[in-house]
Amino acid sequence: MRLTVATRLQVLVTSPRVAPGLLSAQAWALLTAADVRLSPSLDDPVARAVAAAGLAVRESPAEVAELVIGTPEQVVWVAPYGDTGWTRTWAEHLVTGDPGGSSVEVVHGSYDVPGARLLDLVAVMDRLRTSCPWDREQTHISLAPYLLEETYETLEALEGGDGDHLREELGDLLLQVVFHARVATDDPTDPWDIDDVAAGIVDKLIRRHPHVFADVIASDAQAVEANWDSIKATEKHRDSVLDGVPATLPALARADKILCRLARLSPDAGAVYQGPLVNRSRLEAGAGQTAEDLVRPGQRRQGGRDAVEDRVALLLGGLDGFPVGLDRVRVGRRHVGEDVRM
Numbered sequence: 001m002r003l004t005v006a007t008r009l010q011v012l013v014t015s016p017r018v019a020p021g022l023l024s025a026q027a028w029a030l031l032t033a034a035d036v037r038l039s040p041s042l043d044d045p046v047a048r049a050v051a052a053a054g055l056a057v058r059e060s061p062a063e064v065a066e067l068v069i070g071t072p073e074q075v076v077w078v079a080p081y082g083d084t085g086w087t088r089t090w091a092e093h094l095v096t097g098d099p100g101g102s103s104v105e106v107v108h109g110s111y112d113v114p115g116a117r118l119l120d121l122v123a124v125m126d127r128l129r130t131s132c133p134w135d136r137e138q139t140h141i142s143l144a145p146y147l148l149e150e151t152y153e154t155l156e157a158l159e160g161g162d163g164d165h166l167r168e169e170l171g172d173l174l175l176q177v178v179f180h181a182r183v184a185t186d187d188p189t190d191p192w193d194i195d196d197v198a199a200g201i202v203d204k205l206i207r208r209h210p211h212v213f214a215d216v217i218a219s220d221a222q223a224v225e226a227n228w229d230s231i232k233a234t235e236k237h238r239d240s241v242l243d244g245v246p247a248t249l250p251a252l253a254r255a256d257k258i259l260c261r262l263a264r265l266s267p268d269a270g271a272v273y274q275g276p277l278v279n280r281s282r283l284e285a286g287a288g289q290t291a292e293d294l295v296r297p298g299q300r301r302q303g304g305r306d307a308v309e310d311r312v313a314l315l316l317g318g319l320d321g322f323p324v325g326l327d328r329v330r331v332g333r334r335h336v337g338e339d340v341r342m
Contacts, residue, residue: 009075010034014046014109016082017116021049027109031055034076045081046109122194125178129186140183147176207231 012027014020023031023046031037031050038060039047047057057078128135154169181194208228211218218224238244245257 010105011077012109013079015112017119018110020045023109034074036075039078125182129182
C-alpha cells in the first residue's frame with residue numbers, strides 16, 4: 001500500500017467491547033472535520049455508524065496496491081471494528097513503506113472500560129455453547145459438580161496465599177457463573193441471561209447499602225450488618241432463623257451458619273445453641289485442654305488415617321470453645337490437611 005500527496009492521515013481505531021457508535025468527542029470532531037473518510041468496508045459497524053450520522057464514507061479496501069489521495073489535506077481511515085490485527089499490519093506497512101510525505105496519526109475513538117474483558121468471556125462462552133458438542137449438552141444439573149469443585153479449589157488457593165493461583169481459580173469460578181447464565185438463555189419457558197444476573201446483584205447491593213446510596217447513617221461495620229439483616233428480613237419475609245440456610249451445606253458449615261445467625265440476633269440466644277457436638281468434658285477431663293489445643297498440630301497421634309480421624313473427632317468435640325464467627329470449617333480443613341500431607 002502506498003500513500004501519496006495527502007498531508008495528514010489519521011487512522012481511527014475503536015474498542016471491540018464498546019458499541020460502534022459510542023465514539024469520543026475527539027473522534028466525532030475528527031470525523032466531522034475530515035475532507036475524506038475511508039473504510040475497508042462500508043459494512044463495517046463503525047463505518048455504518050459514521051454514515052448514519054450523515055458523514056459520507058468511501059470504501060477503500062486494505063488490499064489495494066496503491067491509494068492515491070488527491071488534494072484533501074485531512075483523511076480519516078476508519079479501521080475495521082475490533083480488528084487490531086488489521087490496524088497493526090497496516091501501521092507496519094506504513095512504517096516500512098513510503099507514506100508519500102504524509103503524516104500518519106493513530107487516534108483512539110473508544111477505550112475499554114474496567115470490566116470490559118468480561119464481555120469477551122461472555123462472547124467466548126456463547127460461541128462454546130453453540131459450537132462445542134460438550135458445552136452444548138450441559139445443563140444446570142450436569143454443571144453442579146464443577147461449581148462445587150471450583151468453589152473448593154478457590155478456597156484452597158485463597159488459604160494458600162498465592163495471588164496468581166487465586167486469580168486463576170477465581171477465573172474458573174467466574175466461568176461457572178457465566179456458563180450457568182448462558183445455559184439459562186436456552187430455557188424455553190423462563191429464559192434469562194448474564195445481564196439479568198448482574199442487574200439482580202447490582203440492585204441488591206444498592207438496596208442493602210442505604211448508608212452509601214441513600215441517607216441512612218451507619219457509623220461502623222456492626223451498624224452496616226444490622227441494616228443488611230433488617231432489609232434482608234423485610235425482603236425475604238423469613239419467620240425462622242433457619243430460613244434461607246441451604247440444606248445442601250455440609251453439616252458443619254450449616255451448623256456454623258446457624259450459630260452465626262443466632263449470635264447476630266442475640267449473643268445470649270447464640271450461647272444456648274453452642275453445646276458440644278460431642279461430650280467435650282470426656283475429651284478434656286484432667287487434661288486442661290481447650291478446644292484450640294485439641295486441634296493444634298502437636299496434639300496428634302502419628303499414623304496416617306488414624307491421625308486424621310482423631311483430629312476430626314477432637315475438632316468436633318471442641319467446637320463449643322470456639323468464638324461464634326470463627327470459621328470452624330476452615331480451621332478443621334487446615335488442621336486435618338496437615339495430617340493428610342504428612
